[in-house]
Amino acid sequence: MKTIGSKWKIPVMWYLMLNDGQHYNELKRSIGSITNTMLTKSLRELEEDGLLKRISKGTVPPSVTYHLTDTGKDLIYTMGDLFEWERNIWKKNNGINVKRDSTTLLCNEVSFFNLLFF
Template sequence: MKKDMTPEEYLQRIMSKEPSETCPMRRTLELLSGKWRTHILYELCKKDSYRFGELKKALPRITNTMLTSTLRDLEELGIVHREQFNEIPPHVEYSLTDKGKALLPVFCELAKWGENNLD
């Protein structure tokens, strides 16, 4: 897709094609789907890195199991980097990869939409 494509051009493009499993929009929506993925990515955008406990505090309603599982999924997708520190006490830090940081403009556009359309 062209970077300078307008929303109108994009709409014309998607209306003229049959749905496809390789559609970039479908693949992106699937990547961001799930109750906690976007929440975790949003928190990771705020700081260079987070320890597990810090993320848990930032998302108080998430369970440890769900946080662990979602972080693993995002790590497999290459969006989140996990770094283990073998010190006493051992700890792990999570951060966004370059691929994950590339989602910042998407969050910016969502924030703009929210400011303009939500009460």
């Protein structure tokens, strides 16, 4: 749970899965309300855990991109199966057809993980 238990790690990984090779500011804009401190902390911890890699081009000014590792991709796809299971249970219990647009999907999935981990 320590690996993905932080509030921001799953959204960071999710946005890297949607658009691999993002710069820090691209990630910050994509996620929205995350602070610089929490984004930096989440990126460092995910890198330490082997779920993403930081690639520096060695240029001036510095150009750094973040990429999911194979382990990180495996984890995201596994979470996708969990999201689908949760969605099926929700539809079954509520009898509602869930719209699958990406914004709703991400909000529902992040909310679901907040319920699981917080």
